[in-house]
Amino acid sequence: MSSWRSCSLTSVHHSSRLVAKVEQAGLDPQLALQRSSLTLETINELSTKVKITDEYLVFRNVIALLPGRNISIEIGLAARVSVYGLLGYAFLTAPTLRAALAAAAEFPALIANGFNISLEESDGIARLNFSDYTGAVDLKSEYAELAIASFKRTCSDILGEELQLLSVGFEGKRSDEHGERCAQQLTCTVLNEQPKNYLRFSAQYLDKALPLADPVSHLEILEICRRQNREFAAEREWLFQVKAIIAETLQAPLPLEEIASRMHCSSRTLRRQLGVFKTSYRQLLDDVRFERAKIMLKEEKLQTDQIAEKLGFCDGAGFRRAFQRWSGQAPGAYKA
Numbered sequence: 001m002s003s004w005r006s007c008s009l010t011s012v013h014h015s016s017r018l019v020a021k022v023e024q025a026g027l028d029p030q031l032a033l034q035r036s037s038l039t040l041e042t043i044n045e046l047s048t049k050v051k052i053t054d055e056y057l058v059f060r061n062v063i064a065l066l067p068g069r070n071i072s073i074e075i076g077l078a079a080r081v082s083v084y085g086l087l088g089y090a091f092l093t094a095p096t097l098r099a100a101l102a103a104a105a106e107f108p109a110l111i112a113n114g115f116n117i118s119l120e121e122s123d124g125i126a127r128l129n130f131s132d133y134t135g136a137v138d139l140k141s142e143y144a145e146l147a148i149a150s151f152k153r154t155c156s157d158i159l160g161e162e163l164q165l166l167s168v169g170f171e172g173k174r175s176d177e178h179g180e181r182c183a184q185q186l187t188c189t190v191l192n193e194q195p196k197n198y199l200r201f202s203a204q205y206l207d208k209a210l211p212l213a214d215p216v217s218h219l220e221i222l223e224i225c226r227r228q229n230r231e232f233a234a235e236r237e238w239l240f241q242v243k244a245i246i247a248e249t250l251q252a253p254l255p256l257e258e259i260a261s262r263m264h265c266s267s268r269t270l271r272r273q274l275g276v277f278k279t280s281y282r283q284l285l286d287d288v289r290f291e292r293a294k295i296m297l298k299e300e301k302l303q304t305d306q307i308a309e310k311l312g313f314c315d316g317a318g319f320r321r322a323f324q325r326w327s328g329q330a331p332g333a334y335k336a
Contacts, residue, residue, distance in 0.1 A: 009049040009277055010112055013083050014146075016043045017075040018062045025066055032061045035328060051278050053287055056136045060327070063142065070178065072142040073185045076149025081157035083150075084110070087225055091158050093218040098206040100158050101128065104151075107225050109232035113147040121203050125166065130197040137294055141172045144197040145182070152186060152199060160211040165201050169194035238263075239277060242270075246288045253312050256281045290326045293319070297335040304331050 015038060023029040029040060036057040042048050062071055081088040087103065087110045094100035098119070105117045114135035120127045130147045133140050148168050155163040165188035174182070174192050182190045245262050246253070254262075259281065260270040274280055279287075289311045296302045296310065308319035323331045 010052050010055055011083075012043060012046065012048045012050050013079070014075065015050055015055050015058045017078065018058050018071065019043050021071055021074065022062055022065055027065060031065055032058050034061055035325070049278070052135070053279075053283075056139055059139055059142060070145060070181045070185060072145035073149040073182060076146045077153050077185065079150045079153055081154045084154070086221055086228070087111070088154075090218060090221045090225055091154065092210070092212045093214040093221065094158070094210060095213045095215065095218070096207050096210060097155060097158055099218075100210070101206075103222065103225070107229040109229045109236060110225060113150070114143050115147055115197070121206070124203050125200055126203040126206055127198050127200050137291060141170065141174070144170055144172070148197060148199050149186065155205075158210060159205065159208065163201055163205060164188075165199055167191060168199045170197055171195070235277075238273070242274075243284055243288055246285055247292070250289065250292065251310060251312050253285060286322070286326065289322070293323060293331070294334070297331055301335075307331070
C-alpha cells in the first residue's frame with residue numbers, strides 16, 4: 001500500500017490476501033483472478049505493483065466466491081502497520097497518536113485506501129473520518145470496511161495496545177446479518193447510513209506518548225513521505241487528466257493522437273507513460289465506460305440501448321458483451 005501510484009498501480013498486498021482467503025476456504029485460488037491480468041506467480045512476487053482495476057476484479061471475485069463473510073474487515077484487521085512502508089515507520093516514530101493520524105491525513109496518496117482522512121474531537125470523543133471516496137463505485141462499502149478495520153489494527157500497533165472503539169459508522173446500507181458480523185469483528189456498535197464513514201474512540205488515546213517515538217527519525221521520515229506524496233499526487237493528476245478527456249467524449253471517443261495533443265505530448269510519449277502505469281488508452285476507455293455504465297444502470301435507471309449510445313457503442317449488443325467481459329455479469333443482472 002505504500003506506493004499506490006496515481007490510482008493506477010498499487011501494492012500486491014490486498015490482492016494476495018484476498019487470494020489467500022479463497023485458498024484457505026479450500027477453493028481454487030485461480031478463481032479469484034478471473035478476468036484480471038494477474039497470475040499466481042504475480043501474486044507471489046512481493047515487489048509486484050498491480051493495476052488498481054485488477055485489485056477491484058479480485059475483490060469482486062472473492063466477494064462472490066465467499067458469500068456471508070466480511071472479507072474486507074478480515075483482511076483489514078490482519079494488516080499490520082508495516083504494510084504502509086515508510087509511512088508506517090512515520091506512524092510508529094510519531095510522539096503521539098494524534099501526530100501519527102495527522103501524518104495519515106497529510107499523505108492520502110501513500111495511504112492508498114481511496115479515502116481522505118480527517119480527525120475530529122468533541123466532548124472527550126475522537127472521530128476519525130473517511131470521506132471523498134475515489135475508487136470503484138460498487139466497492140465503496142467494501143473499501144470503507146477495509147479502511148476502518150485496517151486503521152483499528154494500525155492504531156493498535158502504533159499505541160502498543162488494543163484500540164478500544166466506541167462505535168463505527170458506515171455511509172451505506174447493510175443487512176442486519178452483515179451489520180452483526182461487523183459488530184462482532186470490530187467489537188463495537190456499528191451504525192449504518194451515516195453521513196461519513198468513521199470510527200469513534202476515547203480522545204484520551206490521542207495524546208498518549210507512543211512506545212517507539214523518536215523525534216529525529218520522525219522528522220526525517222516525514223520529509224521523505226512528503227516527497228513521495230508530491231510525486232504520486234502529480235502522477236495521479238496526470239492520469240486523471242487523461243481519464244477526464246476520455247470521459248468528456250465517450251459518445252464519440254477520440255483517437256489516441258487527439259488525446260496526446262490535448263495532453264501536450266506526442267502519441268508515443270502518451271503510450272510510454274501509460275505503460276508505466278501498466279495500462280493503455282484502450283484499458284482506460286474501458287475503465288471509464290465501465291464506471292459510467294454502473295452509475296447509469298444503478299442510479300439513472302437507463303435502458304441498455306440508451307447506455308450503449310451514451311458510451312459510444314454501435315449497438316446494445318456490443319455494450320452487453322463488453323459489460324459481461326468487464327464484470328462477469330449481464331447488465332440486467334447487475335441492475336437488479
